Each structure stands twice: as C-alpha cells, then as structure tokens.
Amino acid sequence: GAGVSQTPSNKVTEKGKYVELRCDPISGHTALYWYRQSLGQGPEFLIYFQGTGAADDSGLPNDRFFAVRPEGSVSTLKIQRTERGDSAVYLCASSFDRVGQGYTFGSGTRLTVV
Amino acid sequence: AQSVTQPDIHITVSEGASLELRCNYSYGATPYLFWYVQSPGQGLQLLLKYFSGDTLVQGIKGFEAEFKRSQSSFNLRKPSVHWSDAAEYFCAAGSGTYKYIFGTGTRLKVLA
Numbered sequence: 001g002a003g004v005s006q007t008p009s010n011k012v013t014e015k016g017k018y019v020e021l022r023c024d025p026i027s028g029h030t031a032l033y034w035y036r037q038s039l040g041q042g043p044e045f046l047i048y049f050q051g052t053g054a055a056d057d058s059g060l061p062n063d064r065f066f067a068v069r070p071e072g073s074v075s076t077l078k079i080q081r082t083e084r085g086d087s088a089v090y091l092c093a094s095s096f097d098r099v100g101q102g103y104t105f106g107s108g109t110r111l112t113v114v
Numbered sequence: 115a116q117s118v119t120q121p122d123i124h125i126t127v128s129e130g131a132s133l134e135l136r137c138n139y140s141y142g143a144t145p146y147l148f149w150y151v152q153s154p155g156q157g158l159q160l161l162l163k164y165f166s167g168d169t170l171v172q173g174i175k176g177f178e179a180e181f182k183r184s185q186s187s188f189n190l191r192k193p194s195v196h197w198s199d200a201a202e203y204f205c206a207a208g209s210g211t212y213k214y215i216f217g218t219g220t221r222l223k224v225l226a
Contacts, residue, residue: 004157031212042118042204042216043158056213091157102148103214105157 004106006092012112021077021109023092032075035091082113116141118207120217127195128225135190135220137205145207147188153201200224
C-alpha cells in the first residue's frame with residue numbers, strides 16, 4: 001500500500017483480556033518495527049523484524065507481549081492478560097533495510113485498558 | 115547510557131516568527147539523527163535526517179537542522195512559522211542500526 005496501515009485505530013479492552021494489533025507495512029519494505037508511545041513520552045522500541053524473523057525483541061516489556069510476521073509482510077502484536085499500564089499508542093513502522101534511512105510510521109493504535 | 119534530550123516541553127511562537135527546537139544527544143559515537151513531526155491522531159512524519167557530511171540539513175516543509183558535534187546538538191529551525199506547523203516534534207537518534215531512541219517531544223503552539 002501507499003503507507004503503513006494499522007488496525008484498529010482505537011481499541012478499548014478490559015483488564016485481563018487478550019488483544020491483537022495489526023500492522024500492514026509498505027509493500028516491499030523488509031524491515032518492520034513496533035514502538036510504544038505512552039502519554040507525554042516519545043516512542044519506545046519494542047521489536048524489530050527483518051523479513052519473517054524477529055531480529056531483536058529486547059524492547060518487549062515482558063512475556064505477555066509477543067509479535068509475529070509469518071509471511072514477511074503483515075505483523076501482529078499480541079498482548080495477553082492486558083493491564084492498565086499497557087494503555088498507550090502502539091506504533092508500527094517499516095523501511096527498506098535496517099541501516100536507518102528513517103522509518104515510515106503508521107498512525108498507530110490507541111489501546112486503552114479499563 | 116544513550117539518550118536524547120529535548121529540553122523544551124512546550125514552545126509558543128507567533129505566526130511568521132522564527133523557530134528553534136533544541137535537541138541534545140548522548141552517544142558513544144556520532145549517531146544518525148532525525149526529526150519527526152506528529153500531528154494529533156497521526157503517526158510520525160520524517161522531517162529530515164543527518165547521517166554525515168554537511169552539518170546543515172534541509173528537510174520538508176521549510177525546516178532545517180544543524181548538527182553541532184561539539185555541543186552534541188541537532189537543533190531544528192524554521193525561519194517563518196505557519197499556523198499549520200502546530201504539532202509535536204520529536205528528535206531521535208540511532209547508532210546505525212534499527213533501534214532509535216526518541217526524545218520526549220516538544221509541543222509547538224502557534225499564535226495567530
């Protein structure tokens with residue numbers, strides 16, 4: 001597509017529930033990134049995919065968070081047993097390679113855990 | 115530890131006035147440097163980037179930034195601000211890999 005698409009744009013869920021956030025990167029971009037932006041903060045790195053594999057998941061806060069990219073295109077960020085502290089905007093970005101040309105970000109998914 | 119600092123949380127300028135947003139970084143070596151803009155409800159849009167070479171970098175929307183190694187700074191400037199520039203601005207740094215560190219942002223308000 002023309003840009004990075006993230007769905008849903010907003011998600012409200014109850015504490016303890018499971019959520020999935022989807023990212024559809026720009027066609028041909030091999031690198032995909034997830035960031036989390038809490039209120040009043042800059043984005044924080046979560047995970048980076050090169051192709052189908054997670055090359056670096058060191059930013060995932062704990063084992064409730066997991067992400068996949070099975071065919072090297074669309075990625076899904078999965079959060080189990082959501083907590084109120086997970087409330088944030090989850091941003092996805094993609095790029096042609098990992099050398100830091102500057103990402104293209106999606107508009108994000110605003111997750112609210114009540 | 116690597117870090118990016120944006121000292122100004124909020125800045126207010128009048129339309130037509132000049133603008134400078136500050137960014138300081140702490141890295142072991144000169145990182146790649148970026149400025150992004152985020153409008154309400156939108157993702158981050160890349161304004162400009164610095165990798166090497168000329169220390170004055172031109173970007174989109176009339177923005178420019180100057181890399182100063184001696185001050186570990188990468189300040190964003192615009193000679194004449196437009197009302198549509200009101201947004202939040204983020205400075206980011208990366209060490210040649212994929213992982214960026216972002217500052218906490220500066221929210222720009224433009225007075226008519």
